[in-house]
Amino acid sequence: MMETAHFLLDGVAVPFAEGQTILEAARAAGRYIPHLCWHPDFPPHGSCKLCIVAVGGRHLSACATPAVDGAVVASDVPEINAERRALLQMLFVEGNHFCPSCEKSGLCQLQALASELGMTTPRFNHFYPDRPVDASHPDVLLDFNRCIYCELCVRASRDQDGKSVFALTNRGIHKHLVVNAESGRLGDTDFAADDVAAGICPVGVILRKRVGFAVPIGSRTYDTRPISAVSMDREEP
Amino acid sequence: MPRSAALEAELAMQACGRRPEHLLQMLIRLQEVFGHLPPEALTRLAAVLGLPRARIEGVAGFYSFLHTRPVGRYRLLFPDNIIDRMLGVPRLMDRICRNLWIEPGLLSEDGLVSADTTSCIGMGDQGPSMLVNGRSLTALDDARADALCERIRAGEPLSAWPAEWFAVADNIRRRDMLLSAPPVPGEALAAAQARGRAAWLDEMHASGLRGRGGAGFATARKWQACRDAAGERRVVVCNADEGEPGTFKDRVLLTRMADAVFEGMTLAAWAVGADQGFLYLRGEYRYLRAPLQAVLEARRSAGLLGHHIRGVDGFDFDIEIHLGAGAYVCGEESALLESLEGRRGTPRIRPPFPVTHGYLGRPTVVNNVETLAACCLVAIHGGAWFAGHGSAASSGSKLLSVSGDVARPGVYEYPFGVRVREVLDDAGAVDTLAVQLGGAAGIMLAEHEFDRRIGFEDLPTAGALMVFDGRRDPFEVAANFVRFFAHESCGFCTPCRVGTQLLAGYMDKLAAGNGSFRDLADIEWLDRLLKNASHCGLGSSAPNPVIDGLRNFRPAFERRLKNADFQPAFDLDKALERARQMTGRDDAEAHLDNSPERP
Numbered sequence: 001m002m003e004t005a006h007f008l009l010d011g012v013a014v015p016f017a018e019g020q021t022i023l024e025a026a027r028a029a030g031r032y033i034p035h036l037c038w039h040p041d042f043p044p045h046g047s048c049k050l051c052i053v054a055v056g057g058r059h060l061s062a063c064a065t066p067a068v069d070g071a072v073v074a075s076d077v078p079e080i081n082a083e084r085r086a087l088l089q090m091l092f093v094e095g096n097h098f099c100p101s102c103e104k105s106g107l108c109q110l111q112a113l114a115s116e117l118g119m120t121t122p123r124f125n126h127f128y129p130d131r132p133v134d135a136s137h138p139d140v141l142l143d144f145n146r147c148i149y150c151e152l153c154v155r156a157s158r159d160q161d162g163k164s165v166f167a168l169t170n171r172g173i174h175k176h177l178v179v180n181a182e183s184g185r186l187g188d189t190d191f192a193a194d195d196v197a198a199g200i201c202p203v204g205v206i207l208r209k210r211v212g213f214a215v216p217i218g219s220r221t222y223d224t225r226p227i228s229a230v231s232m233d234r235e236e237p
Numbered sequence: 238m239p240r241s242a243a244l245e246a247e248l249a250m251q252a253c254g255r256r257p258e259h260l261l262q263m264l265i266r267l268q269e270v271f272g273h274l275p276p277e278a279l280t281r282l283a284a285v286l287g288l289p290r291a292r293i294e295g296v297a298g299f300y301s302f303l304h305t306r307p308v309g310r311y312r313l314l315f316p317d318n319i320i321d322r323m324l325g326v327p328r329l330m331d332r333i334c335r336n337l338w339i340e341p342g343l344l345s346e347d348g349l350v351s352a353d354t355t356s357c358i359g360m361g362d363q364g365p366s367m368l369v370n371g372r373s374l375t376a377l378d379d380a381r382a383d384a385l386c387e388r389i390r391a392g393e394p395l396s397a398w399p400a401e402w403f404a405v406a407d408n409i410r411r412r413d414m415l416l417s418a419p420p421v422p423g424e425a426l427a428a429a430q431a432r433g434r435a436a437w438l439d440e441m442h443a444s445g446l447r448g449r450g451g452a453g454f455a456t457a458r459k460w461q462a463c464r465d466a467a468g469e470r471r472v473v474v475c476n477a478d479e480g481e482p483g484t485f486k487d488r489v490l491l492t493r494m495a496d497a498v499f500e501g502m503t504l505a506a507w508a509v510g511a512d513q514g515f516l517y518l519r520g521e522y523r524y525l526r527a528p529l530q531a532v533l534e535a536r537r538s539a540g541l542l543g544h545h546i547r548g549v550d551g552f553d554f555d556i557e558i559h560l561g562a563g564a565y566v567c568g569e570e571s572a573l574l575e576s577l578e579g580r581r582g583t584p585r586i587r588p589p590f591p592v593t594h595g596y597l598g599r600p601t602v603v604n605n606v607e608t609l610a611a612c613c614l615v616a617i618h619g620g621a622w623f624a625g626h627g628s629a630a631s632s633g634s635k636l637l638s639v640s641g642d643v644a645r646p647g648v649y650e651y652p653f654g655v656r657v658r659e660v661l662d663d664a665g666a667v668d669t670l671a672v673q674l675g676g677a678a679g680i681m682l683a684e685h686e687f688d689r690r691i692g693f694e695d696l697p698t699a700g701a702l703m704v705f706d707g708r709r710d711p712f713e714v715a716a717n718f719v720r721f722f723a724h725e726s727c728g729f730c731t732p733c734r735v736g737t738q739l740l741a742g743y744m745d746k747l748a749a750g751n752g753s754f755r756d757l758a759d760i761e762w763l764d765r766l767l768k769n770a771s772h773c774g775l776g777s778s779a780p781n782p783v784i785d786g787l788r789n790f791r792p793a794f795e796r797r798l799k800n801a802d803f804q805p806a807f808d809l810d811k812a813l814e815r816a817r818q819m820t821g822r823d824d825a826e827a828h829l830d831n832s833p834e835r836p
Contacts, residue, residue, distance in 0.1 A: 044586065046586050046772060047729050047772070048730075048731055049730055049731050049732055049772070050731075052769070059769040059770055061586075061772075064586045083770055086762070086763075087731050087766075090731050090735035090736065090739070091731060091735070093735070093739075094734070094735045094738070124739055125739075125742060127738070148731075149729075149731075158289075164291060164292065166291060167289065167291035167292050167294060168581070168728075169294050169295045169297070169298030169299065170299065170728075171298070171564070171581070171726070171727050171728045172723065172726040172727065172734060172737070172738075173723070173726070173728065173734055173735070173737075173738045174728070175728035175734065178291050178294050178295065178298075179291060180289050180291035181291075182276050182277065182279070182280045182290065
């Protein structure tokens with residue numbers, strides 16, 4: 001018997017410290033659990049559900065579930081990966097994601113995760129929402145078509161930049177990002193290109209202008225290494 | 238109006254005390270003044286409260302009853318629950334819209350009137366009903382519909398409309414231990430105080446009382462966990478966000494036994510050591526706010542609220558009423574707490590649970606209206622007496638909201654353990670095909686299950702019982718509930734936000750006669766995903782109507798299928814119609830034949 005508390009992740013013992021979540025402990029042990037809204041610099045959010053794992057028959061968010069001694073956790077198994085693929089398909093069809101022409105192709109965690117998990121079709125009918133872009137800011141473009149509602153920009157701007165430039169409004173499938181200005185335009189906020197929030201988007205909503213294709217598609221981060229490897233080094237692409 | 242908007246925003250805040258947790262209440266008040274929430278008012282509110290404007294916009298956009306764009310001086314909302322549909326509300330809505338020359342969802346050009354649908358408004362026993370500027374109109378018929386159109390065209394204020402149009406009958410059809418003997422104000426409190434704090438909680442343990450909101454958690458255990466939690470300033474919250482489609486028994490309790498509900502809250506405060514209480518009242522019931530305030534005032538005057546309650550030193554507790562604004566998800570206790578704090582009603586990650594980290598992070602008890610009223614019986618008669626009623630694991634009685642195809646819709650109180658069939662007989666149900674128990678989130682029972690018993694041992698329920706007879710189509714019922722969940726999803730987690738929408742799309746496809754067996758397989762796969770992966774009970778309950786529909790009434794689904802493994806949701810040839818119009822062609826070459834027979 002081991003001395004430290006541990007749980008079994010796909011049959012392998014993972015030690016953990018009191019208060020660690022399943023995802024944190026797995027990561028510390030060098031084990032990757034897929035995620036999109038989770039980020040090492042922020043408290044768990046639990047909205048994307050990509051980090052879903054099976055614990056004793058229940059499917060839980062690994063980012064928000066405290067590790068428990070002796071728990072049996074299944075992550076990289078067909079049943080869970082099938083659910084993750086369906087969640088990815090949902091994220092793809094609810095927005096407008098045109099990977100081949102996207103500035104973030106190869107740097108996008110949604111695309112990289114779809115590739116990692118073998119998502120080959122969108123499966124469901126596309127919603128084709130009408131989401132105008134906001135190019136009002138001199139240095140940053142907002143393309144809301146790609147938003148996955150991870151709220152990392154909301155959290156980074158509020159908690160790290162101290163600006164609260166972003167928030168979500170409306171609800172359900174009509175939920176969407178708004179910026180902190182009566183005009184609704186990013187150019188009328190105090191957002192700056194060197195804000196933490198400017199670099200945190202895991203997909204392609206927040207884009208720095210004039211650098212879109214500086215690195216050609218094909219030789220970008222996730223073009224050369226899978227997200228399961230990149231994610232263990234650092235979070236931002 | 239915009240010129241004075243900023244000023245009025247200021248005024249609204251003065252009245253509310255300028256705390257960020259009052260944001261939702263301020264927005265509701267602002268809208269009372271302006272009819273909607275003009276952009277500059279939100280900006281002014283942000284400046285005065287010191288909150289980011291985007292956060293205020295986020296809250297304003299979350300709640301169905303808050304409008305960030307102009308709406309009519311008369312705002313007509315027609316409830317769209319399946320029961321309302323069966324009562325003929327869609328036909329009346331159509332009649333009124335034609336009469337007033339308006340389109341649902343749009344504002345009339347003169348800004349006079351706007352009409353739309355809304356979720357169940359808790360009037361399923363009142364005949365066809367609707368909301369006009371937030372007020373419930375009941376017992377609608379053609380004559381009343383035409384008359385109200387006249388009054389709207391004449392610009393007559395609601396205060397001049399006939400009072401009987403707004404009458405809400407209690408429709409209490411069967412009384413048991415709770416409804417038959419409303420306690421005298423102060424009686425239960427005196428009994429509990431005579432026992433002392435600890436002994437009163439022991440009495441609650443002995444009663445076996447379990448939460449009436451559906452989950453059935455032992456009330457005394459919840460109270461004890463809150464009492465024992467580390468933290469200052471405990472809070473008691475009454476969940477009066479009765480949003481489950483088909484339920485209205487809390488409406489009746491708040492109308493007839495408000496004293497017992499408030500006394501139950503005070504009993505909870507006595508047990509856990511709370512000094513602050515909230516009643517979170519769903520926006521649809523705002524007409525109850527004034528009478529409830531009057532009851533609170535009377536209780537303060539009688540020394541039953543405020544400082545030194547009933548002369549006991551150190552027993553200070555008071556209750557505020559907070560209004561909801563059209564969000565079913567706020568019935569979930571952690572979403573309710575978010576809403577109480579003036580935020581978007583997004584359910585929290587749990588643990589931690591509200592008993593340790595609730596309102597503003599304080600230890601908080603959240604109880605259902607009926608649970609709190611029942612506490613009075615425990616205090617007056619003792620835990621053993623209470624435990625002697627009902628069944629072994631379900632002590633006491635249950636209020637049921639019975640509606641649909643019954644002769645006598647209304648509130649029925651039974652001891653736990655009653656069979657569904659007995660309720661149907663008492664309510665005058667004939668040729669019953671299906672019973673939806675527990676609202677949209679509940680379960681759909683078929684005839685062979687009507688001898689099952691209501692109680693935590695067999696059929697736990699928050700109390701909605703919707704009855705469908707042989708004329709009804711179980712598929713339509715399930716489709717209605719699916720659309721309800723899609724409309725009420727808070728949108729926080731991926732499976733619920735997108736999955737409820739996808740499910741609604743599949744149901745639409747089946748309804749249009751374009752379904753295939755593959756669609757049924759997709760539906761069942763989505764059902765599992767929603768159950769497994771959703772963040773809260775809304776998402777995991779959303780597939781229930783379809784799961785039960787497929788389990789008990791599969792033919793109702795299958796007869797809508799085309800006999801094909803795959804059937805596209807769209808018609809390729811129809812998609813070319815616009816191109817044909819634009820090119821002026823209608824020849825054979827301008828058509829696609831996508832029928833499978835053709836080689």
